[in-house]
Amino acid sequence: MPTESPTILVIDDDPDIVRAATLLLERNAMRVLGAADPDAAWVRLAEGSVDAILLDLNFARGRTSGEEGFRLLDRLIAADRNAVVVVVTGHSGIAVAVQAMRGGASDFVIKPWSNERLLATVQRAVALRRAKLAAAPAPAGEEALLLLGEAPAIEAARGLIGRVGPTDASVLLTGPPGSGKTLAAQLLHRASLRAERPLETLDAAVADLPTIAARVAAAAGGTLLIEAVDQLAPALQPELARRLGGLRVLSTSRCDRAGTRAALSDDLRFRLNTVEIDLPPLAGRGNxxxxxxxxxxxxxxxxxxxxxxxxxxxxxxxxxxxxxxxxxxxxxxxxxxxxxxxxxxxxxxxxxxxxxxxxxxxxxxxxxxxxxxxxxxxxxxxxxxxxxxxxxxxxxxxxxxxxxxxxxxxxxxx
Missing domain, CATH: 1.10.8.60 (Helicase, Ruva Protein; domain 3)
Known part of the structure; x- marks a missing residue:
């Protein structure tokens, strides 16, 4: 193992399991963070990145379906394409663990575990994480990008980001100010094959022809994010539409779907809205x-x-x-x-x-x-x-x- 101590996040509602994993892993020069449920896990992840995640699939006594754990697994992978997750399951949950691996987990551990087996599995997970980061390092100094929330509209948005992010499809993001449109655009770019290429932003509200030309040129081979596209001057819309070839194009609008469509020329609208994702106001997102x-x-x-x-x-x-x-x-x-x-x-x-x-x-x-x-x-x-x-x-x-x-x-x- 490298000299830098790896950090392991253990997500399990059983404090005895968290304590046992902590004692074992800390004896082997690892730092361990515990989280009793998904909400606590996101708080821990906000504190900093981790090298591997041990994820229990059930967070309520008597449940064995793993439904809550599967939702969290999907979100962890969507939030960080380099995340390495090891699922933890009982003897009767091997089929569930295999299903989790198909959903993106790297390995599984059976409870009650062998200390040797757990340690070896975690060490492999850490090595895999570091290999992924070496192959595709995250931009320096950039905080984790997390589209957090349990509201149905946010769940739907994460699902769409996961499905269309790896493609070159154009995406139009609509929603009121502060709803997360720019964050969603960054996640789409991060998930794409162009992630190592530039993500350039064009503020349509103040754009002129020289600015459009400069931003499009800077985004060559990468992604162009057009902020407030509904505010782009009508005279500039045909020129922008003409210049977008060869780029992955993401755009945002504070208007609803009807308002955005009314503000855009046909040519530009067809170039921008292959997929539409609507993000709700925070006040409409429950807890x-x-x-x-x-x-x-x-x-x-x-x-x-x-x-x-x-x-x-x-x-x-x-x-x-x-x-x-x-x-x-x-x-x-x-x-x-x-x-x-x-x-x-x-x-x-x-x-x-x-x-x-x-x-x-x-x-x-x-x-x-x-x-x-x-x-x-x-x-x-x-x-x-x-x-x-x-x-x-x-x-x-x-x-x-x-x-x-x-x-x-x-x-x-x-």
Whole structure:
């Protein structure tokens, strides 16, 4: 094994299984992360890449179909084409394990396992992962691309990305701002045979003829992503359609299907919409906002060298109830602010910039703003209001001394 210690993610709802795997693998110079369910697994993956994944296929007692595990396996492979997954199954689940291998798993281990067998299997998995990365390394410094969520529309979008990503088919992505259109486009490019070639972006809203010519030339042999294609000037549409030969073309639109079709010339529309993928607003995705929030907590804690702090129950309820008018972008910014500016052992409502007015149980998101001065002012004002301007209590909540809070109050005119 290389001198760098590999990291193994064990996804199993049985803590004894996670503990046993951890003891064995850590004795053999490996780092082990545990996750009790798929949601926890995505949080772990947000913290950084792993060299191999041990995946139990069932997360509820008495279940043997592996249905939940198969869904997670599909998502792991779709999120990272170089992922190496070893499924873990009981004696009666060999047929299920073989089915999982057909779905992309690299190997399987039977419970109760032999330590020698498990160790050898994990070592092979790590070697396979590193061989894959050596053959097709991920771009340096790029975070994992994950289209997270359990909403049916997101499941459908992931399925389409998995099916058409490896092809050269043109894809039109529609949906409101912050719904994940650009992320989906990046995943389509990452899954394609052109993944090592450029992914160039053309902002149709401000494009002119020289810009179109430059972006098309830069994308030669790769993929051209046309952002806000519905806003491209009608006079430029025939010229763009004429220049798209030899490229893989992806495009996004904030309009619905009918609006996008009405905004495009026939020639350009036929060139762009071989496959259409519609992405829903975050407010229409059920519990996905909370799943994404926990993902972003881990992502930014790692990025800024902060401890990974959980969400309080009140914060989790507020996130789930909020309408998030700015979509995933707004949620992401709120979590980033909370990681940067929050204090205490957990992330609470005030750190998120959410308020719970007395006249309603529905939270209202403070407008997403990454200016740290304005964000701090909003957090200080919210804490003071919540404690009826009791400076001692507000300072304690914010993790400040009374003097430090008074300085901030003076600074922001509070």
């Amino acid at each position: 996905d906002a909370l799943l994404l929030a926990r993902h972003f907590c881990a992502l930014y804690a790692g990025r800024y060298g902060q401890p990974l702090r959980p969400l309080t129950e009140e914060a989790a309820r507020a996130i789930a109830a909020d309408s998030w008018p700015d979509g995933v972008h707004g949620l992401r910014q709120a979590i980033e602010r909370a990681v940067l500016l929050g204090s205490g052992a957990a992330i609470d409502v005030s750190a998120l910039g959410l308020v719970l007015p007395e006249d309603t149980l529905e939270p209202r998101a403070i407008k997403a703003d990454l200016n740290l001065g304005r964000s701090e002012a909003a957090l200080v004002a919210a804490a003071l209001k919540r404690h009826a301007f009791n400076v001692s209590r507000a300072a304690a909540e914010l993790g400040l001394t009374r003097a430090a809070l008074y300085r901030r109050m003076a600074k922001y005119g509070l």
